Amino acid sequence: MTHSDVIIAGGGPSGSLAAYELARQGISVTLFEKAIFPRYKVCGAGLTHKILKEIPFNIEAILETEIHTFTFSSGFKEVFTRYNADPLIYCTMREKLDAFLLAKAEEAGAKVFFGTRVTDFTQNKDGVEVNTANGLFRSRLLIGADGASATVARRADLRDNIMPGLAWEAEIQTDPLVVKAFSQTVFLDWGTFPGGYGWVFPKKEHFSIGVGGPAHLSRWMLPYYRQFLGYLEFHLFDRPDLQATGIQREEQRLKTLSLKAWPIPVRIKKSRFHDRRVLIAGDAGGLTDPLTGEGIYYAVRSGKLAAEACSCYLQAKQQSLQSYSDAVNDTLMNELSEANRIKYIFNTVPAKIHGFVRDSERGWRAFGKVLRGERWYGDVGKGLGTWRFLWNPLCTLARFVSWFKERSFQKHGFPG
Numbered sequence: 001m002t003h004s005d006v007i008i009a010g011g012g013p014s015g016s017l018a019a020y021e022l023a024r025q026g027i028s029v030t031l032f033e034k035a036i037f038p039r040y041k042v043c044g045a046g047l048t049h050k051i052l053k054e055i056p057f058n059i060e061a062i063l064e065t066e067i068h069t070f071t072f073s074s075g076f077k078e079v080f081t082r083y084n085a086d087p088l089i090y091c092t093m094r095e096k097l098d099a100f101l102l103a104k105a106e107e108a109g110a111k112v113f114f115g116t117r118v119t120d121f122t123q124n125k126d127g128v129e130v131n132t133a134n135g136l137f138r139s140r141l142l143i144g145a146d147g148a149s150a151t152v153a154r155r156a157d158l159r160d161n162i163m164p165g166l167a168w169e170a171e172i173q174t175d176p177l178v179v180k181a182f183s184q185t186v187f188l189d190w191g192t193f194p195g196g197y198g199w200v201f202p203k204k205e206h207f208s209i210g211v212g213g214p215a216h217l218s219r220w221m222l223p224y225y226r227q228f229l230g231y232l233e234f235h236l237f238d239r240p241d242l243q244a245t246g247i248q249r250e251e252q253r254l255k256t257l258s259l260k261a262w263p264i265p266v267r268i269k270k271s272r273f274h275d276r277r278v279l280i281a282g283d284a285g286g287l288t289d290p291l292t293g294e295g296i297y298y299a300v301r302s303g304k305l306a307a308e309a310c311s312c313y314l315q316a317k318q319q320s321l322q323s324y325s326d327a328v329n330d331t332l333m334n335e336l337s338e339a340n341r342i343k344y345i346f347n348t349v350p351a352k353i354h355g356f357v358r359d360s361e362r363g364w365r366a367f368g369k370v371l372r373g374e375r376w377y378g379d380v381g382k383g384l385g386t387w388r389f390l391w392n393p394l395c396t397l398a399r400f401v402s403w404f405k406e407r408s409f410q411k412h413g414f415p416g
């Protein structure tokens, strides 16, 4: 039976970053990935600028587009566009990003087995025995970085306080002139679907277009997606300046290359992210932003924190992995819990927030700074200044309003 210090289940961003950081320190690490890379993964692959500060090597080679502009609509109306001199988001494709990150981990010394699913494990006082589709392996610690399927987290009973989210996304081809015209612009429709939104992320040669929100509203998600696509095709992409270039209507049609749904698990309360010799990171831990669905940043951050906790434990600087749960709760969960509260406020007064980002320089700047990692969700309440004492009661009130809005939408769907 092969032995290593740490086994990692899953080679997405959380697993790769954990493997990279461990291997760099000379710790023996084996990563099992059920797929064979490069593999398609349904994801917008929009990387907020703040993520570049967290990845300890340059990833420019795999970025396809750089986003400076956002176009917003609310219910496909009241459309406005805002520009930021510094880039806010970079778009790529997950097959490129994930293969690149995992190759970096391999270069650093991690052993990677593709096409190998982790199926189960048992913990004892000496270590962990990990069952895979290709046999039994032993390690001292195990990191579950196996995404929303979360085999490791489920077996370790670490899946409490998770609110299921869902997203539908398609890769869409259209006329190259349309793709080029929108190559620096992310389009968002918000305030239409309670607790969710629709997005267009421009890639080098196509668009990734999707909608997402709470899973209990899933019945209305595909109808929303179809409305969204219709709006894009017949309104947003049907600009007079594009018509003037001589594009034929037929070439401007949106051709769906793939359309898939995938869960987005959202941890809504501080919880345990370890059990004896097991840690969970990224989507397996439900570490996604409840407001935006962003998960790659949190996958990278939690992967790195998991590596740090494993390293301290293996060097006997810590007697348990409790420091990992504490670090995740004190950093990532603080931020994500605040994002959840802001989501309630947004759900309650979407039109006001739409107007605030449109009309106020301060509103747009704050939006950009959060994406760039120059401000945090935790700063939003502080921005109320002397009215800050109202923040907690406002969030509590908004939570109830938001709950009623979602329940009503679940029952009745879109008005009319």
Ligand SMILES: Cc1cc2nc3c(=O)[nH]c(=O)nc-3n(C[C@H](O)[C@H](O)[C@H](O)COP(=O)(O)OP(=O)(O)OC[C@H]3O[C@@H](n4cnc5c(N)ncnc54)[C@H](O)[C@@H]3O)c2cc1C
Residues within 6 Å of the ligand: 009, 010, 011, 012, 013, 014, 015, 032, 033, 034, 035, 042, 043, 044, 045, 046, 047, 048, 116, 117, 118, 119, 145, 146, 147, 148, 149, 150, 151, 166, 167, 168, 169, 210, 261, 262, 263, 264, 281, 282, 283, 284, 288, 293, 294, 295, 296, 297, 299
């Ligand atoms: C439609 C959609 C759009 C999204 N858009 C964005 C976006 O634009 N920006 C953003 O930041 N986030 C986005 N997200 C969220 C983002 O995709 C996830 O948060 C992110 O992928 C989490 O990374 P991870 O490493 O934890 O898990 P994953 O990326 O899911 O990686 C898990 C890996 O583990 C492997 N695996 C699974 N089970 C096993 C097993 N038993 N054994 C071995 N290997 C296993 C899988 O093959 C996979 O490679 C989106 C999500 C969805 C559904």
